[in-house]
Amino acid sequence: MASSTIILVVRPRGRPIKNLPESITISPEDSAAQIFEKVALASKFPAHRLRVTKGSDGSPIPNTGDVTVYQTGLRNRSAIDVKDLGPQIAWRTVFVVEYLGPLFIHPLFYYGRPLIYGTSTPPSGLQKMTFIMVTLHFLKREFETLFVHRFSNATMPARNIFKNSAHYWLLSGLNLAYWSYSPSAPTARASNPLVIYLGIALFVVGELGNLSNHYTLKKLRRPGSTERGIPQGLGFNLVTCPNYMFETMAWAGIWLINWSLSTAVFIVVAAAQMAAWASKKEKRYRKEFGDKYKRKRFVMLPGIY
Known part of the structure; x- marks a missing residue:
């Protein structure tokens, strides 16, 4: 040279x-x-x-x-x-703003029930549990954004922040919060204890599994580098993106707690988007690593997709 x-x-x-x-x-x-x-x-x-x-x-x-x-x-x-x-904006900033939406909106509806719904009845146990789970989920997201994730690109077009934030501010924020904390919501009534325990178990396993996957992906890339490696560890032998699998599992746990149609809609939309991302990642792994990469039949949910 x-x-x-x-x-x-x-x-x-x-x-x-x-x-x-x-x-x-x-x-x-x-x-x-x-x-x-x-x-x-x-x-x-x-x-x-x-x-x-x-x-x-x-x-x-x-x-x-x-x-x-x-x-x-x-x-x-x-x-x-x-x-x-x-004009550009940092990816990290976009993620922080996205997740701030639900963290602001859910307390607003939970504590503002007298003004929003006109009721003096305190939130039910299931509504309290829904509030705690959703808050913990997005606090975890903020923690990962600030201390775990490494981004391939430093910035994105600034106008995208509105499009990206709409998913969280509207679907998992306004839509989910309004229907979850309503006096007439399924969460206002009692539920089968076994279903509640199953929901909590799915949520805990999903959140911890997702966090573990994100630390695995972090270790594949050196700080300041875009170099990628082949991920190994929890769930990666089953599907291409087990972090999406565990994410879906955690939200399924929340749905078993509140039985809200708004939660189901959010899960379907989010799962469809994650499935598309997972499919693209599988194709990229095959192209980038060739025979070194063990091809996966399912990209997100074992036996399903």
Whole structure:
């Protein structure tokens, strides 16, 4: 590999970027992330707001330190296309905002029953249990967002925060809370103790299993790296994404406690989305790791999907 510097021709793509350089000089041994840094420095544009692709075939250049310029296939006088992705927001921030919705909305309905439903009757035992389980679930989500998850991409388009938050603020927030804490809700009446115990067991196993899976996935990627490994451990020999399996299990436990149609709707919508993600991940594992990866017949729920 030649160690001398090379010149990359920079071309704008889409909306104009003020001060975008016509070319940059870089070493083939530099990381691909250096391309972003040089373009960002010259144009005074945030690096995470830029998408850089090869001019020859349109394939993306990764903003990572794990790949060199030479490994991307770029050579002297190769062209790169630079696109402005628009205002960005950190993935971690989006996750925090998403989960704050239910953490704010559920206490509002639980403690505001006299104003919202016009009743002075205190919440039933099942309503209290529903409130505790939902709160613990989303507190766990916030903990994982801040201390466990590592994100492949640092940012996403800022406008996506409204679309992403709607799922949690509306379905597991307003919709679930309103019907769960109503005086006429199934949670306002007594339930079979065996069903309650089963719901609690599913919730506890699901939450702990999901947390364990997230720690497993965290260990597969070094801090600041996008490099992936093949996950091993609890549930990964059964399905591609056992974290989604345990997530569904935890919500099934909540549903057995409150028997609310709103909870069932949330589970169906969430499970459908997670199933789509799991299917894509199975395809990516097969493509990325080849024969090293033990292919899974079921991606999320053993014997079902």
